[in-house]
Amino acid sequence: MNTLGMKSWIALAVVAVLLAALPLVGSNYFLRIATTVCMYAVMAQSWNFIGGLAGYPSFATAAFFGFGAYTSAILQNHDAPMLLAWGSAGLAAFLFAAFLGGAILHLRGHYFAIASLIIAEMLREIVNTLPDFTGGGKGLNLPFLRISVTAQAQFFFYAMLALAILCTGAAIVIHRSKLGFGLRCIQQNEDAASILGVNAYGYKTAAFCLSAVFVGVAGAIYASWVNYIDPPDVFDVLLAIKPMVMVLLGGLGTIFGPPLGAVILLSFEELVWRSFLTVHAAALGFIIVVLVLFLPNGILALVRERLVGRGTVT
Amino acid sequence: MIYLQIAANGLVLGGLYACIAVGFSLVWGVLNVINILHGTFIVLGSYVAYFAYVHLGIHPFVSIAIAGGMLYALGHALQAGIINRVITAPVLITLTLTFGLDLILNNAMLVAFTADYRGITLAHPFRSLEIGPVFLPGDRVAAMALAILLTLLLYRLLRDSKIGRAIVAVRMDREAAALMGVDIKRINAITFGIGAFMAGAAGALLSIIFPISPLNSPVFLGKAFVVCVLGGLGSVPGALAGGLVLGVIESFGSYWLGAERAVTLSLGLLLLVLFVRPSGLTGRRGYE
């Protein structure tokens, strides 16, 4: 393994150890925020596979999240053990993405974006129209864990943290693999890549499925965490938008950009917007506009420029 | 015979849908930008018509010009000042930008007007029309007629005026248009302004039919999407065809499956068309 790869693993290990110590110093409230950060880090990192590497602007993250949440909730309501339900949700999301990919990955640009956006709406409608199975508009309850509030906070934090580490580890592997390289070629020029022998369809589908599997598990963990889900909650379009913004913020196509973006955006939310509830949405909108106009390559690129100096290829 | 009524309702609705979509389609076709703000522009147009009626007694049909003019100015400014900076960037960037701008504008409207649904009840509504077995509320028919008229006026503008020719030329070949001396930045701003104008005008027309609230903007945006994909991008006849088709399908869908399912139906239709023939009914090459 080359030095750059080693650096990434070491960085990941250090962060993991530091974060694992969090419950020792943080309040339950703080742990809840940290859990949310881990969840969004997973979603941002996952989106990066299809949006950052392959260059396909997917809005399907909300669909995969809700799909995973509902799969897990329904399984648990039929007496499946929680961890099994979580794993199944991930697998189901993976298969769903494979199926969906067959239907929409031949589209490009705007058309792909719209199609992926609509999937969440369609799933929401399907849930609404099958209330006996899914609880419909009234939502679904999930079984409570019979442990203390503090223990719950710690448990779900560790669950999301583990998922985030797993997902980032996958990213380290994928970004440096043949798949990662192929995806970057596809983003540059898909037709040329195909002609050169890259299996564009297979790679795109792989990226799409990767963008779904961890998000599905995240949705499942979220459902167990909050004990109640309903369609507007888990299919919310912001679940598709915020991860995208986080990746743009941190650095498109990088490994540590997505989690960094998640930390920054959510910190902003926590510190600033909670005080301005009525303009919450506008504040996010403002950040997006500033980001797109002035920081198109994300913060990581800005930092690199300052440290390494302009004109250097990193 | 009820089918004739349903079809008629669908056509009336469809004319309005065409007007909703044509500005969106123009911007997408010429600038290659999906204007997420479009739905919010429409709602803003509705509010202009509402306040003009409630406070000044101006009939919403007259507000078409007022709302249209105000939205033109807003759209032109937004494009020239902000959106044009990233006009050549990939889809992800422009889409995210208009999404962010929409969050701001929509939130501003929520704060200013609250989410409460408002409606206009006209003091002197038009009489209803009865054409054979079909019964049509006069105001709706008038709104539809105006919607189609506006759409046709836009078509004439694009085909017969110098600026219209320039807009179409930019759509077809930006560089060749530049070689003719066309100021691309200016055309971009004008086109976006026209798109906003059509949205504002549509909003004024819709204010007498649909409830007015910032919460409705995604609904209108969704309709615009479906019509564009059905009818093909950047084409006025396409928007007209797509609008009428969507109106009729929704009308029958509502009757057979209920109103909420009708929305799902149109989304499903959208997905189907995307899957089978992304360039739409009139098939002109859109942007990928």
Add this chain to the structure above:
Amino acid sequence: MSVGAPKLAIERLQAGYGDVQVLWDITIEVGTGELVCLIGSNGAGKTTLMRCISGLLAITAGQIVVDGRSMAQATPADFLRAGIVHVPEGRRLFSAMSVRDNLLMGAYLRDDKERIAEDLDRVYAMFPILAERRRQDAGTLSGGEQQMCALGRGLMARPSLVLIDELSLGLAPRVMELLSERLREINRSGVAVLLVEQDVMNALELATRAYVIDQGRVTKAGLSASLASDPAIREAYMGIA
């Protein structure tokens, strides 16, 4: 022979795309009413040079001087107003617009309606087939007709210098002859022409002077007659040993 300040004078021009430099130290002149051609193989930089002269591409060094005035920072519209029209490679007609609308687009910057109508008639007279097809979409025309339309569109701007990039590409010899004849007519009426051509024989026949561009530099210049009999040119570009 040119009298007074040349219509177009390019001095030590350099240009490229991003980090890739394509043109080095180009010095070229076109006198008022001259017919000059630019020959060279594919990728030599001819089209890039055309794009610089019409304002589509910014130059990185050197100057472009038109009628004695510097065109630094000029936009395509500025070049048009200075009387320079670029008929681009591949014609680049507005394919779903009618022939008539395409021609009218050529007169976009003008607002003298009557004279525009006169010029339109003149183009129709020069190319009767365009008059016949005036309401048809330009994309439905044959290759030769499209070239005529592109040339006509250029003429609608009342240029004093026409830049033509690849007149003969994909055209049958008969059509090429017609176009060459029209080009001579246009030149005889006082309009200067800078013709970029891959068909070297044709180009040297039409033009009085020629420049040879190779790998972004001007390697030879002179009267067409002498270049046509230059053995190196004959071997490299005309396949005559």
